[in-house]
Amino acid sequence: MITAIATSAFRRRSKWVTTACVALGVWITTLLALNLAFGFSTQGPVFLVRELLVLAAGVVMFRIAQADEYKRAVAIGLRVALVLTCAFGIWQEYIGLRPLLELGYTDGFFYATADGNYRPFGTFYSPTVYGAFVAMLGIAVIATTQRLIWRLVWIALTTYVVLITETRSAILGLLLAAAVIYIRRFGVVPAHHIIWYVQGVLLLLIVYLMGWVPTSVTTVWDRLMGATEAGDTSRGTRWELWSAVTAAINDQHLWLIGFQDAAFAPIVTPYTGSSIASLGHAHSNYFQELFRYGYPGLLLFLVLLGTFVYTITRSRPFVPSGMSAAGLGGLIVFAVDSFFNNSLSSFNVFVTLFLIVGLGCSSQAYQRKQGVTRYAQT
Numbered sequence: 001m002i003t004a005i006a007t008s009a010f011r012r013r014s015k016w017v018t019t020a021c022v023a024l025g026v027w028i029t030t031l032l033a034l035n036l037a038f039g040f041s042t043q044g045p046v047f048l049v050r051e052l053l054v055l056a057a058g059v060v061m062f063r064i065a066q067a068d069e070y071k072r073a074v075a076i077g078l079r080v081a082l083v084l085t086c087a088f089g090i091w092q093e094y095i096g097l098r099p100l101l102e103l104g105y106t107d108g109f110f111y112a113t114a115d116g117n118y119r120p121f122g123t124f125y126s127p128t129v130y131g132a133f134v135a136m137l138g139i140a141v142i143a144t145t146q147r148l149i150w151r152l153v154w155i156a157l158t159t160y161v162v163l164i165t166e167t168r169s170a171i172l173g174l175l176l177a178a179a180v181i182y183i184r185r186f187g188v189v190p191a192h193h194i195i196w197y198v199q200g201v202l203l204l205l206i207v208y209l210m211g212w213v214p215t216s217v218t219t220v221w222d223r224l225m226g227a228t229e230a231g232d233t234s235r236g237t238r239w240e241l242w243s244a245v246t247a248a249i250n251d252q253h254l255w256l257i258g259f260q261d262a263a264f265a266p267i268v269t270p271y272t273g274s275s276i277a278s279l280g281h282a283h284s285n286y287f288q289e290l291f292r293y294g295y296p297g298l299l300l301f302l303v304l305l306g307t308f309v310y311t312i313t314r315s316r317p318f319v320p321s322g323m324s325a326a327g328l329g330g331l332i333v334f335a336v337d338s339f340f341n342n343s344l345s346s347f348n349v350f351v352t353l354f355l356i357v358g359l360g361c362s363s364q365a366y367q368r369k370q371g372v373t374r375y376a377q378t
Contacts (some may be wrong), residue, residue, distance in 0.1 A: 016044055134165070136349070176333075309331065331356070
């Protein structure tokens with residue numbers, strides 16, 4: 001069976017996504033190979049192998065999910081992954097911080113906010129990456145679920161877990177993805193749906209004013225509203241990190257090559273101070289790519305995301321509507337979260353993105369072969 005899946009994956013073709021991955025891989029290889037050759041590398045060949053392995057694994061997952069015969073299996077797998085991932089976070093929320101510390105979750109696990117509040121982090125090193133991962137899985141599972149009762153279950157589970165992580169970028173990405181999927185499906189918002197929304201908002205307002213809102217929800221609400229305040233440390237820290245990255249790139253004239261595998265903190269410390277620099281990354285996938293591989297690397301990363309959008313759009317007539325929505329929704333969550341978090345440090349997040357996007361795509365060969373076969377977009 002493994003041989004059959006592998007053969008199918010390599011037989012599938014998606015010219016634009018593959019080309020974008022190859023271009024990004026070639027750029028990374030060129031920079032890191034030269035770095036190694038001249039003795040400037042700080043991490044040796046392991047870093048290069050890891051970067052290429054992530055891209056290669058992503059392409060394989062993308063091609064598997066593209067295959068019509070595997071799409072249902074992939075959709076079921078995403079459901080299982082969502083249940084297990086959420087269960088782990090709910091367990092962490094239930095038992096609290098002290099038992100986790102006793103189990104050894106100390107150094108390297110960033111499960112606290114700036115004010116010291118504990119947040120579940122699942123199987124990841126931080127609640128922000130965990131929240132983004134759950135949001136990606138959740139929107140994909142919700143979009144591919146047909147029965148209303150199960151869709152409501154997935155919405156409730158995904159919403160609850162993302163909220164307890166207090167990951168604002170994941171919450172915003174999830175809301176935006178849901179809105180885009182809805183508008184994409186219905187074109188315009190029906191009048192009776194607007195009435196439902198108004199009634200829902202009114203009910204939530206009454207519940208909030210009556211004091212019936214759980215503490216965990218009010219904490220998330222305060223955190224969301226705090227993003228617009230001048231004293232918000234999270235927003236201010238990110239802005240300083242991004243400014244420091246661009247300043248370092250410009251001052252050292254490394255627009256084209258970036259700093260590759262160099263340690264983050266020593267380079268940006270002169271521009272932002274050691275306290276903020278000690279976070280170890282740019283707190284943004286986009287600025288982290290800029291730091292590592294310069295403006296060309298950032299551009300190639302953006303091109304890769306663009307080819308995802310293009311391929312999903314081109315494949316829409318040949319893919320079930322729910323799976324097309326899943327691919328687009330997962331991509332939107334990742335793209336929004338990428339502004340504020342460094343989820344590329346997680347192999348699972350990036351490879352799962354390729355899998356979800358592949359679910360919403362069909363190979364060019366398959367489209368040509370099935371040119372008269374189109375799925376109803378309802």
